[in-house]
Amino acid sequence: MKEVLDGNEAAATAAKLARVKVVSAYPITPQTTIVEKLAEFIADGELDAEYIKVESEHSALSACIGAAATGVRSFTATSSQGLMLMSEMLFVASGLRLPIVMTNVNRSLSAPLSIWCDQQDSMAVRDSGWVQLYCENNQEILDSTLQAFRVAEELLLPVMVCFDGYILSHTAEPVEIPEQAAVDEFLPVYKFPYPLDPEKPVTMGPLGVPEYYEESRYMLQEAARASKEKLVEVDKEFKRCFGRSYGLIERYHSDDADVILLTMGSLTSSAKEVVDTYRKQGEKVGLVKVRSFRPFPAKELIGALEQAKAVAVFEKDISLGSAGGLFLDVAASFINVKPAPLMLNFICGLAGRDVSPIQIKEAVRAATKAAETGRVRRTVRWLGLRKEVLG
Amino acid sequence: MKVEPIEEELVGPGHRACAGCGCILAMRHALKALGKNVIVSMATGCMEVVTTPYPETAWQVPWIHVAFENTAAVASGIEAALKVLGKKHVKSVAIAGDGGTVDIGLQALSGAIERGHNFLYICYDNEAYMNTGIQRSGATPYKAWTTTTPIGKVKRGEDRPKKDMPAIVAAHGAPYVATASVAYPLDFIKKVKKAAAIEGPTYIHVQAPCTPGWRIEDSKTIEVARLAVLTGSWVLYEIDQGKLNVTFKPPKRRPIGEYLKLQGRFRHLTNEDISEIQRTVDEQCKRFGLE
Amino acid sequence: MSLKPGAIITEPGSSARYETGSWRAFKPVIDANKCTACGICWLYCPEPAIIKGKPHAVDYRYCKGCGICANECPFKAISMVAEEHK
Numbered sequence: 001m002k003e004v005l006d007g008n009e010a011a012a013t014a015a016k017l018a019r020v021k022v023v024s025a026y027p028i029t030p031q032t033t034i035v036e037k038l039a040e041f042i043a044d045g046e047l048d049a050e051y052i053k054v055e056s057e058h059s060a061l062s063a064c065i066g067a068a069a070t071g072v073r074s075f076t077a078t079s080s081q082g083l084m085l086m087s088e089m090l091f092v093a094s095g096l097r098l099p100i101v102m103t104n105v106n107r108s109l110s111a112p113l114s115i116w117c118d119q120q121d122s123m124a125v126r127d128s129g130w131v132q133l134y135c136e137n138n139q140e141i142l143d144s145t146l147q148a149f150r151v152a153e154e155l156l157l158p159v160m161v162c163f164d165g166y167i168l169s170h171t172a173e174p175v176e177i178p179e180q181a182a183v184d185e186f187l188p189v190y191k192f193p194y195p196l197d198p199e200k201p202v203t204m205g206p207l208g209v210p211e212y213y214e215e216s217r218y219m220l221q222e223a224a225r226a227s228k229e230k231l232v233e234v235d236k237e238f239k240r241c242f243g244r245s246y247g248l249i250e251r252y253h254s255d256d257a258d259v260i261l262l263t264m265g266s267l268t269s270s271a272k273e274v275v276d277t278y279r280k281q282g283e284k285v286g287l288v289k290v291r292s293f294r295p296f297p298a299k300e301l302i303g304a305l306e307q308a309k310a311v312a313v314f315e316k317d318i319s320l321g322s323a324g325g326l327f328l329d330v331a332a333s334f335i336n337v338k339p340a341p342l343m344l345n346f347i348c349g350l351a352g353r354d355v356s357p358i359q360i361k362e363a364v365r366a367a368t369k370a371a372e373t374g375r376v377r378r379t380v381r382w383l384g385l386r387k388e389v390l391g
Numbered sequence: 392m393k394v395e396p397i398e399e400e401l402v403g404p405g406h407r408a409c410a411g412c413g414c415i416l417a418m419r420h421a422l423k424a425l426g427k428n429v430i431v432s433m434a435t436g437c438m439e440v441v442t443t444p445y446p447e448t449a450w451q452v453p454w455i456h457v458a459f460e461n462t463a464a465v466a467s468g469i470e471a472a473l474k475v476l477g478k479k480h481v482k483s484v485a486i487a488g489d490g491g492t493v494d495i496g497l498q499a500l501s502g503a504i505e506r507g508h509n510f511l512y513i514c515y516d517n518e519a520y521m522n523t524g525i526q527r528s529g530a531t532p533y534k535a536w537t538t539t540t541p542i543g544k545v546k547r548g549e550d551r552p553k554k555d556m557p558a559i560v561a562a563h564g565a566p567y568v569a570t571a572s573v574a575y576p577l578d579f580i581k582k583v584k585k586a587a588a589i590e591g592p593t594y595i596h597v598q599a600p601c602t603p604g605w606r607i608e609d610s611k612t613i614e615v616a617r618l619a620v621l622t623g624s625w626v627l628y629e630i631d632q633g634k635l636n637v638t639f640k641p642p643k644r645r646p647i648g649e650y651l652k653l654q655g656r657f658r659h660l661t662n663e664d665i666s667e668i669q670r671t672v673d674e675q676c677k678r679f680g681l682e
Numbered sequence: 683m684s685l686k687p688g689a690i691i692t693e694p695g696s697s698a699r700y701e702t703g704s705w706r707a708f709k710p711v712i713d714a715n716k717c718t719a720c721g722i723c724w725l726y727c728p729e730p731a732i733i734k735g736k737p738h739a740v741d742y743r744y745c746k747g748c749g750i751c752a753n754e755c756p757f758k759a760i761s762m763v764a765e766e767h768k
Contacts, residue, residue, distance in 0.1 A: 612748070
């Protein structure tokens with residue numbers, strides 16, 4: 001059944017369809033309507049779940065950890081400062097191998113304060129051991145969230161589904177909502193192998209003495225890497241059940257492209273239109289969309305990018321003192337691969353600044369120049385910077 | 392009502408607590424009162440570290456450690472899950488030290504009580520951040536030595552009074568709040584049983600001496616804890632549905648000096664200091680209706 | 683000893699493998715004539731390392747020699763004796 005939903009409604013609907021049993025969340029712009037919607041579902045009896053009205057995001061994820069460890073499907077949502085506040089818990093959740101699913105509505109980071117969209121928040125926690133999926137549109141939000149529960153529970157690894165604040169969260173699009181019965185078949189009842197249970201007492205979160213810590217971390221990294229296969233497997237199964245799939249990356253007119261745009265999130269749609277414009281003019285420009293940022297699909301990206309002359313990596317974040325996080329990972333993937341395309345990093349769209357086709361084309365021109373000359377004058381550039389207000 | 396401690400040992404032995412540790416004794420007593428049907432969430436701290444050095448655990452009940460400041464939040468999540476699973480006979484129990492309760496843990500505890508979760512929170516109070524090496528907490532008593540309130544030329548010991556945590560919890564309207572001492576285990580066990588049986592957020596604050604932190608002899612843990620009560624420095628009471636009830640009245644209140652002189656953390660006190668402390672203890676006893 | 687995910691420990695009470703008795707410098711000796719089996723030492727032992735009986739006995743595998751039992755025994759039935767190296 002198709003309904004017009006904004007991104008937050010799509011996320012809340014997915015959590016409802018997944019029959020989450022514990023929702024533990026704290027309001028923060030622009031995530032608020034997710035938790036409001038879930039509260040409405042529960043108040044109307046449409047969702048049978050406990051709603052813990054926690055007093056902070058740190059407590060939100062802490063409560064999810066307690067609930068997931070006790071053996072029920074748990075869900076939370078946040079953005080920006082909230083994600084930063086709960087960041088301590090992100091590492092604990094993955095370290096404890098708890099299958100929690102979270103929606104992160106991408107929002108900029110203070111200071112200065114900003115409620116508008118960029119990807120700095122989720123990028124800042126890319127080391128946390130959570131699977132990170134980035135959505136291009138509201139259908140993908142709903143679908144990726146449903147997939148996330150299954151991936152998390154089969155892998156024992158928490159999953160973060162990210163999407164752009166306002167651009168997706170508060171923008172309505174037609175979304176196909178699957179039938180509850182079909183979701184029930186796709187997503188079986190939550191089962192955690194070693195729940196907290198007086199019948200079989202376990203100790204979770206012990207003191208990880210040096211004799212064992214490194215191995216424990218290694219096992220976590222192996223699980224994080226194994227999540228790639230699991231994502232592909234679940235995505236295939238999702239296609240079988242619902243007719244839609246997304247992959248780890250998506251290639252768009254990129255197979256023969258000289259210049260490839262690399263994007264993540266809602267910017268992909270705008271960039272695809274720019275690619276169409278170039279193709280109409282006979283120019284070999286293509287796009288690759290990254291959906292799974294963690295685990296990082298290095299092999300898949302090498303396969304998709306290696307024949308290009310230049311790659312323009314767009315991202316709405318910056319690892320201060322270095323370059324954009326997506327760029328750093330892509331560039332690192334190619335470090336031992338020859339030949340490798342030249343790569344340029346375009347920092348854009350911070351705090352909701354519009355990334356227009358004009359800006360995208362500016363980037364394409366820079367990448368094209370690099371492709372022609374075989375040299376990159378400046379690796380990291382900012383698009384749409386208002387130089388006149390720089391102090 | 393005679394309280395028989397249950398015979399089953401649900402925590403220890405083999406744990407790495409110091410010889411004479413008052414806190415692990417509090418754990419032992421608490422678990423005797425609670426029995427098997429609990430899920431314990433515990434804060435980072437002495438008790439967490441000494442009982443779970445991987446791959447060993449001293450716990451024979453389900454137990455989870457998540458972090459330092461969020462025990463009450465974790466316990467809230469556990470409680471919600473137990474509700475979902477319909478496990479009415481299992482109780483969510485949060486245990487944290489004084490630092491993890493009155494300082495860094497205060498927010499999560501406040502939220503959990505305000506939301507009315509059905510859980511018991513036990514604060515074991517050794518009056519400083521002991522696990523990290525005896526630094527002061529909001530529960531460190533007035534004039535005590537700690538490593539962050541050292542005795543120097545300009546400053547001499549803790550300059551703030553002990554935070555009245557039970558009063559803060561009671562102000563939330565929690566249905567049951569009580570203080571306890573490891574020197575009065577039957578009183579403690581009775582209170583734990585009572586608190587656990589109540590449906591709603593309940594709180595017990597048990598004072599438990601730390602042998603290295605208080606600078607006392609290993610063998611004196613109980614003697615010192617008893618003197619805290621007999622001098623009126625630590626009052627054993629409960630606030631049951633908002634009504635105060637002192638559960639032990641020292642028959643003849645001893646001078647505070649008897650309690651202080653056994654502890655190296657107070658050995659720098661002058662007679663003036665001791666008089667000042669005696670005055671604050673007298674005021675406290677007056678408030679509780681003790682002579 | 684192979685790790686489970688999350689370093690979870692599935693054997694409750696496994697700390698009993700570690701015999702903390704090796705820590706002590708003094709050990710409690712219970713005088714059977716004076717012990718009335720009142721249980722106070724058992725109540726106050728932090729390990730626990732008192733075995734109830736007539737008389738009570740010390741579990742020397744775990745006793746750390748803190749001396750609380752000796753200090754609290756109302757009948758002065760317990761004395762702390764220096765550990766001897768064999």
